[in-house]
Amino acid sequence: MSRAFVKGDDSDLSGEELPERPISPYPNYVTAHGLAQLRKKYDGLVSHHAELKAAAEDFDKPKLTEIERDLRYFSQRLESAILVDVDNEPRDEVHFGATVKAAIDWTVRHARMRMHTALHLLSAVLPYPVTGGAVKEDDSRLDFDIPEAGLDKDEITAKVNEMIKADAEVRSRWITDEELEANPGLVKTMSVKPPIGTGRVRLIEIVGYDLQPCGGTHVRRTGEIGAVRVTQIEKKGKQNRRVRISFA
């Protein structure tokens, strides 16, 4: 298990056990402000190191080992730093140190939130493993691992719209990686595994209809989606059916 996930007692760490801080293989670009922060951090470690040493026999050995490891890292970062003069960089392109302004295109975003939430409902109507999918503003699809045909466009359309009309609440909550691993049935998407490894996974619940890990954007209630319809069901290979939806 990675050390990052073990909240152990620092005093257990001997010098041999303490891993080095990884050094990025990429150019170490810094702004003037970033370089000043690096120096401040380095100087702080140097004085903390000196203080501990001055405390004679009683000094904290594991802490000292940790500081020495960090000093090796920060001295490397200072030596490899490439100072970028941000003021003289071109203004018309995104570059290192640039300040950018991000904006949400709400019309597109809201349409995708509605579509994405509708796909959750589609996956509830068709409870088969999902092998692929795409979300667009006006047309979206899910691919299902279904061995035989016999899907009816109108029937699926009616069921999804019934869930939309019910105006069910869409909730999110976090669970731990361990809770997800203990409940593999929550994962419907075969092609995209939920992002585990950070310790927690976001669960999206459409109350009464659907529950699965998802990092996407959703509306708050299914009524916000508005009416949708299944536009096409295509056969994609022996075991795959591609189901397309759009707003009605």
Ligand SMILES: [Zn+2]
């Ligand atoms: Zn989602």
